[in-house]
Amino acid sequence: MFDTLAAMLxxxxxxxxxxxxxxxxxxKQMDAVGFVLLGTVTGIGGGSVRDMLLGRLPVFWVAEPAYLLTCVCVAFAAFFLAHIPASRYRALLWLDAVGMALFAVAGAERALLSGTAPSVAVAMGVITATFGGMIRDVLGGETPVILRREIYATAALVGAALFVLLSLAGASREAGLTAGFL
Amino acid sequence: MFDTLAAMLxxxxxxxxxxxxxxxxxxKQMDAVGFVLLGTVTGIGGGSVRDMLLGRLPVFWVAEPAYLLTCVCVAFAAFFLAHIPASRYRALLWLDAVGMALFAVAGAERALLSGTAPSVAVAMGVITATFGGMIRDVLGGETPVILRREIYATAALVGAALFVLLSLAGASREAGLTAGFL
Amino acid sequence: MFDTLAAMLxxxxxxxxxxxxxxxxxxKQMDAVGFVLLGTVTGIGGGSVRDMLLGRLPVFWVAEPAYLLTCVCVAFAAFFLAHIPASRYRALLWLDAVGMALFAVAGAERALLSGTAPSVAVAMGVITATFGGMIRDVLGGETPVILRREIYATAALVGAALFVLLSLAGASREAGLTAGFL
Incomplete structure (x- = not known):
């Protein structure tokens, strides 16, 4: 059950x-290939760095191509729909925050399952949550996310820490997930 | 025979x-050490990222120092010859395109040999072809390649995909290589 | 004894x-979380890249959380003390040079212990010494270190090479460390 929940996150x-x-x-007014490349790198970048640091190789999307194909399809769909949102930048900030919360908890949980120390699990949550966006911003030529919106990094840190604490305290993992998510 | 061909690419x-x-x-008017560092990182960066993602560790140039030494020698030679080309930027664009075609096919082939799914092999081809140049541009303080010249990324994608398709179709691998290269 | 010395470096x-x-x-006038993130990434980034390239996984700070906690504490302390130095930039340049010398030797030594060729060990020393600072500068939105102060990269290269040469020559390793350090 839990594994499904974590995978869902x-x-x-x-x-x-x-x-x-x-x-x-x-x-940046890129073409369809640019959408697919930048979207995919952002989507799987944070998790790839986490897996490489933990030594869980090959990284998750090599063993399970569905992740990769999903990224490509989503980015391709976004190419045709991207002109619709009135304010893209606001949408970007919002989605970024949601994605970070999801990844902070999922990353910390993967690290705990690998048997790392709690502090390392928190770091892995933060890395999973922030590195995809950092790579996106560096490649896209924008000021990296870490500089612009520290509030999100803080949220990722608090979320991951809360989740790890609750997991250690033996709380039902679902509770930890929910708390980490808020 | 094929292995030799792939290694040659x-x-x-x-x-x-x-x-x-x-x-x-x-x-950027760097000195000789800058030439060697930036040249070497660009030359082996894409393949290093591919190997790390696939879990083929240590990465190729650790087991085979000849790669590393070649990069150092080539970059060092370039330091003394770099003032010769009339238009360095044009040469850069041209060589970048050639290198990408070579790496897209070689990267996809390495991934197929590691037993990955076809979609993952295509992604590895694109990663091998584009990441060396991206690292170069980020370190060199230029707008990353992915933004400036998407046409090359498209070429890498098409080349890797064509090669993988032909390999799957059981075509002679040499044919796949040639097609991927064009 | 030597292992302790290398660990100390x-x-x-x-x-x-x-x-x-x-x-x-x-x-960049970041908040406390920014200090911790950027400080930690800089502190453990170079060694993480080295470990990933060498296939020594999980990377060193996953197995030994003390590294991570030290980074967090030091960065947090720096947050409260950072306004004290009269000239932060001069301090930065100085500390960068010291850190590079330490990491060039430690990185080359780790690679030699992993059984790599001498040329690869030198490259690993340079990578360990320069990548943490590069990641810091890219994330911090500054011109990467490799461009600004090649003199330091040269120093790392010379230090790592000297250390590897002396190790090969069978000199006492402490001598190699000292020479590499100067």
Whole structure:
């Protein structure tokens, strides 16, 4: 049950981050390939860095191509829909926050399952949540997310820490997930 | 035979990308160490990221120092020759395109040999082809390649996809290589 | 004895680089979370890249959380003290040079212990010494270190090469460390 829930978080986070990558591609007026590349890198970048640091190789989307195909499809769909939102930048900020919350918890949980220390699990949550967006911003030529909106990094940190604390305290993992998410 | 051909592609790609890194160092008027660092990172960066994602560790140039030494020598030679081309930027664009074609096919092939799904192999081809140049541009303080010249990313994508398709179709691998290359 | 010495170098290098990351955060007027993130990434970034390339996974700070906690504490302390130095930029340059010397030798030594070729060990020393600072500068939105102060990259290269040469020559490793450090 829990594993499904964690996988669901991961999945939603990937879709949401792919959309943020596509939105940056939209702001930069890139073509369809640019949308797909930037969206996919943003969607799977944070998790890839986490897996490489933990030594869980090959990274998750190599073993499970569905992740990759989802990113490509979502980014491609975004290419045709990207002109619709009235304010792309506001949507970007919003989605970024949602994606970070999802990834912070999912990343911390993956690390705990790998048997890391609690502090390392929190760091992995923050890394999973922030690195996809950082790579997106660096490649897109924008000021990296870490500088612009520290409030989100703080949220990722608090979410991951709360989740790890509750997990340690033996709380039902669903409770930890919910708390980490808020 | 095929392995030799793939290794040859890899080798040429590395030399070509090392030269593009050295050309960026030249445009930025860096010294010899800058040439060597930027050239080497560009030459082996894409393949290193691919190997790390696939879990083929240590990465290729750790097991085979000849790659590393080649990059250093090529970059060092470029330091003394870099003032010769009339238009460095035009040369950079040209070599970048050639290197990308080489790496897209070589990267996809390495991934297929590791037993990944076809979609993942295409992604690995694109990653191998584009990440060296991205790292070069980010370190060199230029707008990343992905923004400036999407046409090249498209070419890498098409080349890798064509190669994977032909490989799956059981075509002679040499044919796949040639097609992916065009 | 030697292992302790190498570990000590690593440890000092991490603290010093964490401080440089915090100083960049200070120049950018980031909040406490920004200090911790940028300081930690700078402190453990170079070694993480080295470990991923060498396939020594999980990376060093996953197995040993003390590194991570040290970075967090140092960066947090720096947040309260960062306004004290008269000239933060000069301090940054100085500490960067010290950290690079420490990491160049420690990185080369780790690679040699992993059984790599001498040329690869030198490259690993340079990578360990320069990548933490590069990530810091890219994330902090500054011109990457590799462009601004090649003199430091040269120093890292010479230090790592000297250390590897002396190790090969069978000199007492302490001598190699000292020479590499100068």
């Amino acid at each position: 991961d999945w939603f986070g990937i879709v949401v981050f792919t959309v943020t990558g596509a939105l940056v591609a939209s702001r | 890899d080798w040429f790609g590395i030399v070509v990308f090392t030269v593009t890194g050295a050309l960026v160092a030249s445009r | 690593d440890w000092f290098g991490i603290v010093v680089f964490t401080v440089t990351g915090a100083l960049v955060a200070s120049r």
